[in-house]
Amino acid sequence: MTVRDIAAAKERGEKWPxxxxxxxxxxxxxxxxxxxVMLVGDSAAMVVYGYDSTxxxxxxxxxxxxxxxxxxxxxxxxxxxxxxxxxxxxxxxALATAARFMKEAGAHAVKLEGGRRVLPQIELLVSxxxxVMxxxxxxxxxxxxFGGYRVQGRGQSGDELMADAKALxxxxxxxxxxxxxxxxxxARVSAALSVPTIGIGAGPSCDAQVLVWQDLMGLTPHxxxxxxxxxxxxxxxxxxxxxxxxxxxxxxxxxxxxxYS
Ligand code: KIV
Ligand code: NA
Numbered sequence: 001m002t003v004r005d006i007a008a009a010k011e012r013g014e015k016w017p018x019x020x021x022x023x024x025x026x027x028x029x030x031x032x033x034x035x036x037v038m039l040v041g042d043s044a045a046m047v048v049y050g051y052d053s054t055x056x057x058x059x060x061x062x063x064x065x066x067x068x069x070x071x072x073x074x075x076x077x078x079x080x081x082x083x084x085x086x087x088x089x090x091x092x093x094a095l096a097t098a099a100r101f102m103k104e105a106g107a108h109a110v111k112l113e114g115g116r117r118v119l120p121q122i123e124l125l126v127s128x129x130x131x132v133m134x135x136x137x138x139x140x141x142x143x144x145x146f147g148g149y150r151v152q153g154r155g156q157s158g159d160e161l162m163a164d165a166k167a168l169x170x171x172x173x174x175x176x177x178x179x180x181x182x183x184x185x186x187a188r189v190s191a192a193l194s195v196p197t198i199g200i201g202a203g204p205s206c207d208a209q210v211l212v213w214q215d216l217m218g219l220t221p222h223x224x225x226x227x228x229x230x231x232x233x234x235x236x237x238x239x240x241x242x243x244x245x246x247x248x249x250x251x252x253x254x255x256x257x258x259x260y261s
Contacts (some may be wrong), residue, residue: 001036001077003109003131003174010196010207018198018210022048022065024072026213031073038073039111039210040066042081042141047214054140055084059097066105079133080107084141087112087121094121098130111177113139115164119171126172134168136161137202138180149224151201153181165189165197177210178202180226201226 009016018037021027022044030038044065045057059082066080080101087094094112101107109131112118125132137152146152153161161181168176175196178186183203190197190205199206201224215223218232247253 001075003077006037006077006175006196010194016208018208019216020210020212021069021072024068027069027072027076030213031076035076037079037208038069038076039079040069040081040107041212042083043212047212047220053143055143057083059083059086059100063100063105066101066107070106077108078106079109079111080105082110082112088114088118091120091124094118095124095128098125102130109133109174111135113141115161116167119167122168122171122173131174132172133198134165134173134176135179136164136168136176136181137178140179149180151180151182153185158182158185161185162189162192165193169193169195175208178206
C-alpha cells in the first residue's frame with residue numbers, strides 16, 4: 001500500500017478503513033485482514049500508557065510501538081503520529097521528529113495536528129519526501145484550548161476548517177483526518193478536496209473511516225458516540241481470565257496434555 005494507491009482510491013470513489021495499532025501481533029491481524037492503512041496514534045497515551053489525554057506521550061514512548069507495528073505488518077501503510085510538543089515550534093523540529101519515526105521505526109508517513117498554523121512544517125516534510133497526513137476538527141493535542149472534547153466546526157468555524165483543509169491539501173498533505181465535525185461540513189470538505197478525508201465522528205461522506213482499535217473491539221469502558229462496537233473483547237477477556245484463574249485454583253489446569261513427561 002502506498003500513498004499513490006490512496007490517491008487512486010479517491011479517484012475511483014472507493015472508501016477504505018484505517019485502524020490504529022500499537023503492537024506487532026495486533027498489527028499482523030489487521031494487516032492480514034487487508035486493512036490498508038494503520039495509524040500508530042498518540043492515542044497510545046491513553047490506550048497503552050494509561051494517561052487521561054494525549055499530551056504526556058513522548059517521541060521516545062511512541063518510537064518502539066511504531067517499530068513493532070512496522071515489524072508486524074507487511075502490506076499496510078504505517079503512519080506515525082507526531083506527539084504534542086515534537087513539531088509545533090518549528091519546521092526543523094517537525095523534520096527532525098519525522099525523520100526519527102522513519103529512520104528508527106520504519107514508518108511510511110507521519111500525521112500531525114492543525115491547519116494553517118502548521119503549514120510551514122508540512123511544506124518542509126513534503127519537500128523532504130515524507131508523506132504527511134493532516135488532522136483537523138477535534139485535534140486532541142489542543143483539548144485544553146478547546147475546553148474539553150467537543151464537536152468542532154459548527155457555524156462560522158466551519159469556514160475556518162474548510163480553509164484549513166484546502167491549505168493542507170495545497171501544502172501537499174496526502175490525506176486529512178476530520179475528527180468530531182458535523183457530517184454536513186465533512187461532506188463539503190470531502191467534496192472540495194482531491195485528497196481523501198478520513199473521518200472519525202465526521203459522518204458517512206468521508207473517503208475513509210478510522211477508529212481506535214480498542215474502541216471498535218469493545219475494550220474501552222465509555223466510548224464516544226461515534227464508535228461502533230464490533231466485538232466485546234473486554235467481556236471475552238474477563239470471561240477467559242476468570243476461567244484460567246478458576247482452573248488454576250481448582251487444579252484443573254495444567255492437565256496432562258499441557259505437561260512434559
Ligand atoms: O491518535 C489517534 O488514534 C488518532 C486517530 C483517532 C485519528 O489521531
Ligand atoms: Na492522534
